[in-house]
Amino acid sequence: MSIDRGRVLSPGRVNLLGEHVDYNDGVVLPAAIDRYVGIHFHRTTDSNVTLYARDLGEECSFDPRQLANKTALDGSPLPGWALYPAGVIWNLLNYDLQVEGFSADFHSDIPIGAGLSSSAAVEVGFAVVCEALGGWQLDRMTLARICQEAEREYVGVNCGLMDQFACACGVADHVVMLDTRSLFYRPVPLPPDTGIVIADSTLRRALVNSAYNERRQDCDRAVAHFQNIDPSIRALRDLTPEWFYTAEKDLPPDVYKHALHVVEEIARVNEAIQLLEQNDAQGFGRLMLETHRSLRDLYEVSLPELDILVESAAGLEGCLGARLTGAGFGGCTVNLVQKDHINSFIERLGVIYTAKTGLQAQIFATKPSNGAYLS
Numbered sequence: 001m002s003i004d005r006g007r008v009l010s011p012g013r014v015n016l017l018g019e020h021v022d023y024n025d026g027v028v029l030p031a032a033i034d035r036y037v038g039i040h041f042h043r044t045t046d047s048n049v050t051l052y053a054r055d056l057g058e059e060c061s062f063d064p065r066q067l068a069n070k071t072a073l074d075g076s077p078l079p080g081w082a083l084y085p086a087g088v089i090w091n092l093l094n095y096d097l098q099v100e101g102f103s104a105d106f107h108s109d110i111p112i113g114a115g116l117s118s119s120a121a122v123e124v125g126f127a128v129v130c131e132a133l134g135g136w137q138l139d140r141m142t143l144a145r146i147c148q149e150a151e152r153e154y155v156g157v158n159c160g161l162m163d164q165f166a167c168a169c170g171v172a173d174h175v176v177m178l179d180t181r182s183l184f185y186r187p188v189p190l191p192p193d194t195g196i197v198i199a200d201s202t203l204r205r206a207l208v209n210s211a212y213n214e215r216r217q218d219c220d221r222a223v224a225h226f227q228n229i230d231p232s233i234r235a236l237r238d239l240t241p242e243w244f245y246t247a248e249k250d251l252p253p254d255v256y257k258h259a260l261h262v263v264e265e266i267a268r269v270n271e272a273i274q275l276l277e278q279n280d281a282q283g284f285g286r287l288m289l290e291t292h293r294s295l296r297d298l299y300e301v302s303l304p305e306l307d308i309l310v311e312s313a314a315g316l317e318g319c320l321g322a323r324l325t326g327a328g329f330g331g332c333t334v335n336l337v338q339k340d341h342i343n344s345f346i347e348r349l350g351v352i353y354t355a356k357t358g359l360q361a362q363i364f365a366t367k368p369s370n371g372a373y374l375s
């Protein structure tokens, strides 16, 4: 059944563990958060799409069937923000799904470019809009994969599936474990009496997308090395850390360091899932801190300000774990905090961060939420 107008809420996500492993066939542990892209939409009488990005005060119209050149109706290049919804529409049409003409007004309370997947929230949100107007229905995993493909092929970021998956398949009050090889997923509760706190450093580094693509190429180069030895190796997932260590002298130092993070992170997530099942919040938090060190020293995607947030958080009462979340190069840290201490944690972390950096972090508690929905 199709509808003519409505509102879609599409959440951002935070990743608790398993960073930069989703394009290496690893397991990730993200949660959708209670910050959203909200899209008001209505069907129009023609077949064009008009979008108003309320936060930017910008509008853009395009013909869904003329998107290959990434141009608006007036022939000008689509603005950067419009590539995400346009890419999704372009890809839905590639799958022969009906896309109706519509007009939409959207805004977001997910901090932009902060590692909380505001772009995946836009993509998944517009896929749900098209679904509601088009009268078709896709399972959420397929929807997430179409959006991921759009980001890779239309926007040009060679991302994994985690962000679109979390925005589409999030489960209230849970993190969702996703095996990015088999695509098996299941919700896992947070340890009892703990909550998630996000701290936005407010720093954004330029060229995140190209740095991201470069890291990914390093992973592929490491895989190619092992494929020469054993052609059945498909991804870094197929290597044990012990086997990987043997390649140190054969790989360029940067490639070795970057891939080492991935191999050890994949092993860490396996351990973390067992700890979660045993309600071992301390143990899980310890692994979060290890992940941060690895992202800082091996994968080299941290910034001094993020390190300050993590180190300061780790010293505060009630903090079980802290680390940067998402691609890195600025953005946010995620913290696992004992519920009773959340308010004091937020207050004190903010004071310390300002004292050490002169910057004002945006720090807030978040509740794991459901994936995108028509509201």
Ligand code: GLA
Pocket (backbone or CB within 6 Å): 018, 019, 020, 021, 022, 023, 159, 160, 161, 162, 163, 326, 327
């Ligand atoms: C970005 C990508 C994801 C994932 C993370 C790092 O958010 O979109 O696919 O690779 O970085 O874990």
